[in-house]
Each structure stands twice: as C-alpha cells, then as structure tokens.
Amino acid sequence: QNAVAGTANRLLVPLAARVCEAFPQTFAASAKCLTTGNPVRTELFLATPRQPLPGRRARLLVMGGSLGAEPLNKLVPLALASLPEAHRPEVFHQAGKQHDGPTAERYKAAGVEAQVAPFIADMAQAYAWADLVICRAGALTVSELAAAGLPSLLVPLPHAIDDHQSRNAEFLAREGAAFVMPQATTGAAELAARL
Numbered sequence: 001q002n003a004v005a006g007t008a009n010r011l012l013v014p015l016a017a018r019v020c021e022a023f024p025q026t027f028a029a030s031a032k033c034l035t036t037g038n039p040v041r042t043e044l045f046l047a048t049p050r051q052p053l054p055g056r057r058a059r060l061l062v063m064g065g066s067l068g069a070e071p072l073n074k075l076v077p078l079a080l081a082s083l084p085e086a087h088r089p090e091v092f093h094q095a096g097k098q099h100d101g102p103t104a105e106r107y108k109a110a111g112v113e114a115q116v117a118p119f120i121a122d123m124a125q126a127y128a129w130a131d132l133v134i135c136r137a138g139a140l141t142v143s144e145l146a147a148a149g150l151p152s153l154l155v156p157l158p159h160a161i162d163d164h165q166s167r168n169a170e171f172l173a174r175e176g177a178a179f180v181m182p183q184a185t186t187g188a189a190e191l192a193a194r195l
Helices: 007-015 070-081 100-110 123-129 139-148 161-174 188-194
Strands: 019-021 033-035 059-063 090-094 115-117 132-135 152-154 178-180
Touching (some): 070 090, 070 188, 132 139, 139 161, 152 161
Parallel strands (some): 059 090, 059 132, 132 152
C-alpha cells in the first residue's frame, strides 16, 4: 500500500471495521485506523550490523524494479564517472530485463567498474551487502529499505498515479532515512554531489 490511498481503498474505508495503513496519515485519523506498515520478508530485517566502512570502499546498490528504470540506468554511470576514482563505491546495479547489457556498456564507457544484472533474486543478500541504495520509491521498496535499515537516494517515478512515489519517498526523507531527488531536476552533477 502506498502513502496515497488508491481508489478502491478510499471507497471501501467507510465500510471497513478496521483500516490498516502502510504509511501514517494515509487515511483520515479515526479510531478504526491503524498504521501497520507493509508486510516484508523477515530476512530483510538485518540481524547483524554491516561491516564498518573504514578500510573498504562503500557499496552502492542501484535498483530500478523488475523492468528497470532507464533514467537510472543512464544517470548513475555518468554521476559515478565524475567522482574521483578513489571515492567511487563498489556498484551492484539491477538494470532490468533486456537493459543489463546496455547498462554494463554505459559503465564501461564511463570507466566505472560495476556488476550489472537484469534481476536480483535474493534481495535480503543484496540489502545486506549495500551501504546505500539508489532506486525508485514504490511502496514495497520503501518498506524494504526501512526494514533493512538502509539509507537511500530516492528518484520517484514522475508519472506514477497520484504522484504516490513522491509521497512514499517523502515519508523516508522526513524520518532522515533518505534524500528525495526528483527525476526532472536530477542530473549527473546533482547526483554526484549528493553521493
């Protein structure tokens, strides 16, 4: 469930005995409303702390969902190329089906080392590896980031219905767990500066 309720949920609220919301204040405050969060897999809650950064490079996980996010596939290699080589993180980039080859070529052309895959089968392992995530802001992605305790740079899908991805991202940003970077105003220079 997103931070903006969909039409079906809005229509059913008056009929419901209990309303569970994933994000606080999705629905008007009432005695029957309870903030529960979105359900996520138990293994996403990290039981052990991440390896400290001193003595190793930071680890950047880039995700665009199962179909990939072509703007991220183009933007991230350029942003990382502008960083001094000594400050570049290790990169694991989930580029989406049929986008992994071109994305790997973009990294190669930019002179940036990266592991690029079409899909990530084990998200718990990917989250446990990462120090920072760059991704869209779908409801489950935002919930998984919170469960994994990962800071993120969120680039909401600009044409999502009711701009729900921006609202999802704003929740993590208010909690100090993310920076929101609107796609329309985020170029390689802005992303590199934030990194």
